[in-house]
Amino acid sequence: MNLVWLRNDLRLDDNPALYHACQQGQPVAVLYCITPTQWRLHHESPIKLGFRQDALNQLGQALAQRGIPLEVIQAARFDDLPGCIVDHCIQRGIRKLWFNEEIPVDERHRDQQVVEALSDAGVRYEMQVSDQILPQPVFNQQGAYFKVFTPWYRAWLKQLPEIGDCTLPEPEAIAPPLPAPAAIALPGSEPYRRDLWPADEQHALSRLTHFVQERRARYSECRDIPSINGTSGLSPYLANGLLSPRRCLQVIRQLATMDGWEWRDDPWLRELGWREFYRYLMIGFPRLSRNQPFKLQTRALQWERNEEGVVAWQQGRTGFPLVDAGMRQLRQTGWMHNRLRMLTASFLCKLLLVDWRIGEAFFMEQLLDGDFASNNGGWQWSASTGCDASPWFRIFNPTRQSERFDPEGQFIRTLIPELATVENRLIHNPPPALREQLGYPQPVIDYRQARERVLERFRVLT
Ligand SMILES: Cc1cc2nc3c(=O)[nH]c(=O)nc-3n(C[C@H](O)[C@H](O)[C@H](O)COP(=O)(O)OP(=O)(O)OC[C@H]3O[C@@H](n4cnc5c(N)ncnc54)[C@H](O)[C@@H]3O)c2cc1C
Structure with missing residues (x-):
């Protein structure tokens, strides 16, 4: 049995760990870990937990239809996870754990600890690069991290044609449907504006297409005026992993090819670039994850x-x-x-x-x-x-x-x-x-x- 550990990637679409685990021709289960003390330490907002709770419940149903159970364990902090995950793997007879990479220091440290505990217990693991448009960092001519956005962005854009469209489809059913799963409740969660941001992956995808088709062309003109609905409003979906940034790029490129405009000049893509630049800096300068200023x-x-x-x-x-x-x-x-x-x-x-x-x-x-x-x-x-x-x-x-x-x-x-x-x-x-x-x-x-x-x-x- 393969186990996919989902964290900030609560989606079916373009989810490398989930997709590749489902390609192995063996049963798959999905794991989600509830870590309330860690969330408090990371200042996770109660409404974000409410959003995530809805997203998990939706995902649980979609997975059940594909014959994949969603399993949940609870531990106070990241430090408690290695033991809990190893126990879970042993109980469930897991041969291999799959997960997508996360960038900030605490998350990377957590993954390292889990990987070490797994190898001690004889469970294999597979880490996929995720949540980044470009999987590997780009460096300047001296081989160092860029410290200015615009040259970084140029170098980053240059690499994109090489990676091509590497988005992955949703996994297909791997077993007969399972009964509807019990609802998951996340401690500390509170209601959020569901009317504005339904925690639904399909909604995120159609909002993306609608934005790129209908409103992207006026983005530069409208994006700075708060009284106008001039931006995509996709940030809750990107931040909670219901939408993949690679899918955003793929939709931009597809539309640019159909309509004959240059996708590299797209000002909206540049904003996705800022998102990725800040992640890149977190890798190059770990002090940023430790409450330290860059300067x-x-x-x-x-x-x-x-x-x-x-x-x-x-x-x-x-x-x-x-x-x-x-x-x-x-x-x-x-x-x-x-x-x-x-x-x-x-x-x-x-x-x-x-x-x-x-x-x-x-x-x-x-x-x-x-x-x-x-x-x-x-x-x-x-x-x-x-x-x-x-x-x-x-x-x-x-x-x-x-x-x-x-x-x-x-x-x-x-x-x-x-x-x-x-x-x-x-x-x-x-x-x-x-x-x-x-x-x-x-x-x-x-x-x-x-x-x-x-x-x-x-x-x-x-
Ligand atoms: C002080 C401060 C705090 C911020 N905190 C967050 C945060 O916690 N989460 C967050 O997603 N964004 C944050 N941003 C960036 C930006 O304000 C939001 O991403 C944007 O307002 C989200 O609205 P949208 O989805 O309609 O953006 P759009 O204009 O449609 O942009 C598309 C996507 O690009 C990314 N993006 C856009 N602008 C930026 C930017 N300046 N920096 C990084 N990514 C960007 C977001 O993922 C956004 O969803 C912050 C900016 C500032 C100045």
Whole structure:
């Protein structure tokens, strides 16, 4: 019997470990490990666990139809898994364990420990490279890791034709259907916005096709405007492994060939490139998985303790309308528009001068699409501590950002009902008396002073 250990790859489509295990002509079972203490340590959000729970239950049914049982074991932490998995393999008579690679350090360490325990117990294993468009890292001319996105992206694009379309189909039934499996409950899970992001692999695939066919062409024009549905909204599916990034590439290329445009110039592919770049950096610079900044000199940066400011930021009550709208979008939906992630992150670590790690953890605890590499990359970019990050002297002015990206205040009005009746001219920075009257807070900082303070703190590091 072959056992496929699924982790952050809860899908049938383009799942190398599952596909290849099913090709062996032997019975297959799938294993999922519940590790609640580890999840808490990793700040996994309750809604993300709710999403994952639904995804697992759906997958369990789809696997049962193919004659593959989904088995679940529970252990507190990753460190407890080697013993539990070996016991499970021995009890079930497993000859070989299959799994797809994961990148962050804790996950790699866990896999190493499991592999060692398996070989002691005489069980073979097969690791597949997964969740990366390009299986192997690309290096610069000196044979080192790239530290700037654009040259990395060029080198990465060059390699893609060579790998061709390596997506794999769903596995076929390998045995008669099994009875419907019992429902799995994940500890700590909470309801999420199922209406916006049903945890369903088929939905992810049709959303991908719809986006690439219908909306991709206007992506550059619309992607920065939060009031427009201009991005794909696929991040919860990519982050939880219901959708393979290679499938995204394959759909882009297929459509480009049919419609006669150049897939390499696609701005949406470039964003998938950022996702992969942050994963690449995690391999090359393991300190990123250890709470360390990419730019080591920024370890000396003096952060402020500002508990009141952090609470105002978390609650969407900083008195800066677009920042607050972004934070309320996060609280209400578990997702935030990319432009607002950049703005709210920059507000916390530049204008409030609060350590980016506090914001990074808070986002993970709230996001449906919380993804360690992308979140860490986004926070370090915003805090100017990261690889190819925003320059330290670039400080977003929240009022200017609001005038530029939500000129008529449409997005602000949807998320901040207190400001629903404020006219366009005033909505980006309502006068003090009007704020008072509407019950909307006064600004928690003076922008100019805050800007000078952060510039001074960074200047001494250079
Ligand atoms: C502070 C901060 C924190 C972030 N945290 C996360 C996170 O936890 N999980 C996450 O998936 N993304 C994160 N991002 C990146 C980005 O904001 C989201 O991926 C994007 O908003 C998701 O919406 P979408 O699927 O409609 O994106 P689209 O614009 O449709 O992009 C398609 C896909 O490309 C990837 N992508 C897009 N932009 C980026 C980017 N800047 N960096 C890395 N990948 C990107 C995502 O997988 C996304 O689903 C963060 C960005 C910042 C600035």
